[in-house]
Amino acid sequence: MxxxxxxxxxxxxxxxxxxxDEAKSVVHLIELVKDKMNKTTVYRILDRLEQDGAIHSFNGKDGLKWYAKCEGCSASHHSDKHPHFQCTKCDKVECLPLEIKIxxxxxxxxxxxxxxxxxxxxxxxx
Amino acid sequence: MxxxxxxxxxxxxxxxxxxxDEAKSVVHLIELVKDKMNKTTVYRILDRLEQDGAIHSFNGKDGLKWYAKCEGCSASHHSDKHPHFQCTKCDKVECLPLEIKIxxxxxxxxxxxxxxxxxxxxxxxx
DNA sequence: AAATTAATGCAATTGGGTTGCAATTACAAA
DNA sequence: TTTGTAATTGCAACCCAATTGCATTAATTT
Structure with missing residues (x-):
């Protein structure tokens, strides 16, 4: 749990x-809250939130791990299947509300x- | 070049x-040739082979970098767009000769x- | 309010990947 | 074939995301 x-x-x-409603890399998140908590805590909180289905994770182009909360997120919809979009210029990552047919x-x-x-x-x- | x-x-x-004709993770490759060459050399050779289009790379589920040689590989077809398939049981990764419509x-x-x-x-x- | 135990901070560690530099080796030119 | 030179390699040190162990703190239960 x-x-x-x-x-x-x-x-x-x-x-x-x-x-x-935008994805964030773990590195960025750690930077954002670095005055308030330890990086280890950030990793652990993200783990727990993901287990609860409050957020979901995926790997960015850079190899970094990213997290996002999105419409479809819930404990039951654990492994989301929606695609993500990463911008090569500003590096922003978005969840795309699309279904891609495999x-x-x-x-x-x-x-x-x-x-x-x-x-x-x-x-x-x- | x-x-x-x-x-x-x-x-x-x-x-x-x-x-x-099967993809290999860099970690696995290094293990395979560890008696014959240094890991730095493996990384550098893979870089060069990829630049030549002899092989292509992508990220596995685990976050590791994988390389493969496949039908479509060539210097001109540098950024291959075919999907990859990773098995959760045996961890094998294959190149899929499919085109997925985005x-x-x-x-x-x-x-x-x-x-x-x-x-x-x-x-x-x- | 006290007890229990989840959560946190911190330091150390792991592991994939990179870098700098000296030594080696492939290859071309003589 | 020998020599020059530039690509390649080995090695050690390093970078950085992520994890781990353990003592401390704090949220929840009774």
């Missing part, structure tokens, strides 16, 4: 995700998908 | 990819895609 106690640190991290693959069973689209976001496109 | 000289080390690494996204420009399907491979499915 995930979160059991509602601590200040948990509230702080959660608020970051509430404020803006053709069935002979003799293989697909459990989940990990789709990252790389390009330029709305702001950087202009 | 990539490979300029054909050294023993390069031949050793290339042969691994020739032998079996719907266009409003106000976004998609340059490349990074698609990893996770599930059970032919062997582990049975």
């Amino acid at each position: 995930g979160i059991i106690r509602k601590t200040k640190a948990v509230a702080t991290v959660l608020q970051i995700f509430e404020e803006k 053709p069935s693959i002979k003799n293989h069973k697909v459990d989940s998908t990990d789709i990252l689209l790389i390009g330029q976001c709305e702001v950087c496109c202009a | 990539g490979i300029i000289r054909k050294t023993k080390a390069v031949a050793t690494v290339l042969q691994i990819f020739e032998e079996k 719907p266009s996204i409003k106000n976004h420009k998609v340059d490349s895609t990074d698609i990893l399907l996770i599930g059970q491979c032919e062997v582990c499915c049975a």
Whole structure:
């Protein structure tokens, strides 16, 4: 199980995700709260929040781990299948509310998908 | 530019990819040739081979970097767009000869895609 | 309010990947 | 073949994201 106690640190991290519906890398999150808590705590809180389905994680192009809270997030919808979009200019990452059709693959069973689209976001496109 | 000289080390690494058409993680590759060369050399050879289009790389579920040689590999087809499949049981990774349709996204420009399907491979499915 | 135990801070550690530099080796030119 | 030179390699040190162990703190239960 995930979160059991509602601590200040948990509230702080959660608020970051509430404020803006945008994915954040762990490195960035640690930077954001570095005056309020230890980096180890950030890692552990993110783990717990993910187990509860409050947020979900994925790997960015850079190899860093990213987390986001999005519409579909819940304890039951643990392994989200929506794609993510990372901008090569501003590095912002968004959850895309799309469903990408995966053709069935002979003799293989697909459990989940990990789709990252790389390009330029709305702001950087202009 | 990539490979300029054909050294023993390069031949050793290339042969691994020739032998079996299967992706390998860098960590695994280093392990395979650890008696023959330094890990730094492995990293550098992989870089050069990729620049030449002899192999291509992508990120596995585990966050590790993987490399593979596949049909479509060539210097011109540098950034391959085919999806990869990673088995959760045996951890094997395959290149899938599929094209996955990405719907266009409003106000976004998609340059490349990074698609990893996770599930059970032919062997582990049975 | 006291007891219990989850949560946190901190320092040390792990592990993938990179860098600087000296030594080696492939290859071209003589 | 020998020599020059520039690519390649080995090695040690380093970088940085992420994890671990353990003592301390604080949220929840009674």
